[in-house]
Amino acid sequence: MKKSENTQHDVRTLRIAPSRQSHRFHTDASGLCWPHERRSRIFAKLCLCGLTLVMLGIVARVAQLQTAPPQQIANMLDTQNSKTTLLARRGNLTDRHGRIFATTRVAYRLFVDPQMVREPNTFSEHVGFALGINPAYIDKTIHDALIKRPGNRYVVISKRMTDEQVVKFDELMANPPAGKITGIAKEPILVREYPMGPLAGQIIGFTGFEGHGIEGLERQFEKIMAPQLGRVSYWRDTRRKPLWVEPAQYQAPQDGAGVRLSIDAIIQTLAEQHLAQAVTQYKAESGQMVIMSPKTGEILAMANFPSFDPTTYSKVESKLYRNRCVTDVFEPGSTFKPFVWAMATQTGAMRPGQEIDCTTSGVYRL
Secondary structure (H helix, E strand, C coil), X not given: CHXXXXXXXXXXXXXXXXXXXXXXXXXXXXXXXXXXXXXXXXXXXXXXXXXXXXHHHHHXXXXXXXXXXXXXXXXXXXXCEEEEXXXXXXXXXXXXXXXXXXXXXXXXXXXXXXXXXXXXXXXXXXXXXXHCCCHHHHHHHHHXXXXXXXXXXXXXXXXXXXXXXXXXXXXXXXXXXXXXXXXXXXXXEEEEECCCCCCCHHHHCEECCCCCEEEHHHHHCHHHHCCECEEEEEEECCCCCEEEEEXXXXXXXXXCCCEECCCCHHHHHHHHXXXXXXXXXXXXXXXXXXXXXXXXCCEEEEEEECCCCXXXXXXXXXXXXXXXXXXXXXXXXXXHHHHHHHHHHHHCCCCCCCCCCCXXXXXXXX
16 A cells, blocks of 8 residues: 555656756746746847947948048048039020021040050050051050159040041940950040031131030020030949949939021021122122011021131131121111112102212202
């Protein structure tokens, strides 16, 4: 009986008494953790606090580098940041029917980065022969630029490439000699063109190399037709390729407004042709002609002879730039006689068809 009781007692003990190994996983009735689990939670909290402090330190360091970086890092950042001007077109000048007197189109400028030229001995020959440029001129241009400013990475070879040169350059870069053509590129520029040539040259005027109006209506309407260039600042990699652009560093370009004139290109052409014939026939030095609409007073044509082509304005004398129809002062002379005759006939002092003897001196009173 004792043995049986002991056995039953042992069974009850096994059923009721908790195992010692379960102490690390359970809590008591009050909800308190056992010692081992409490240590685990404390360790986790310490790790979380340490990680938070590390992250705060990293954020603070990034903020410091962003706002006030050391000089050495600032110099490195400056070399990785680029600023580019975004082109915008100047407004067109057209006649009363929309025919274009002056417009703007995209052309290209050729430049070289001397530090990226791998084969300087053969570089000029390959580029020069392909584009029709003297290789000696290319060598001299690069050499002079480096002497003037050592380390120069932007040397202009051609300020404005012809359309044929652009095509040949693209072909050259598409199939370059192995390792021979590096460090050269073309960049877009905007150029002013005058499709009608010398027609109304004194009226239209011309722009300078920077695109600002210098003479004629190009200068008169400068504020209206001038574009607003855009700007963008971006980060680039070691190969000078853009990485990203911040929205605050982008300013969109805005084209200039166009101007439509009262001039009719057809009437202007006829006026200049007849004026040139008259000046040549009577061996005069120059001549001017103005054609107006009798109903509205609009100027339909304003011709000057001799004229000039605004595209090649630098090849003519500056005195030809002047629109003498509006800038020079002339004595009325015979042009005022119709007004005198109209007054005489209207007041009855003279009859239509009556002749006035002008061979003798004297004063006529009306």
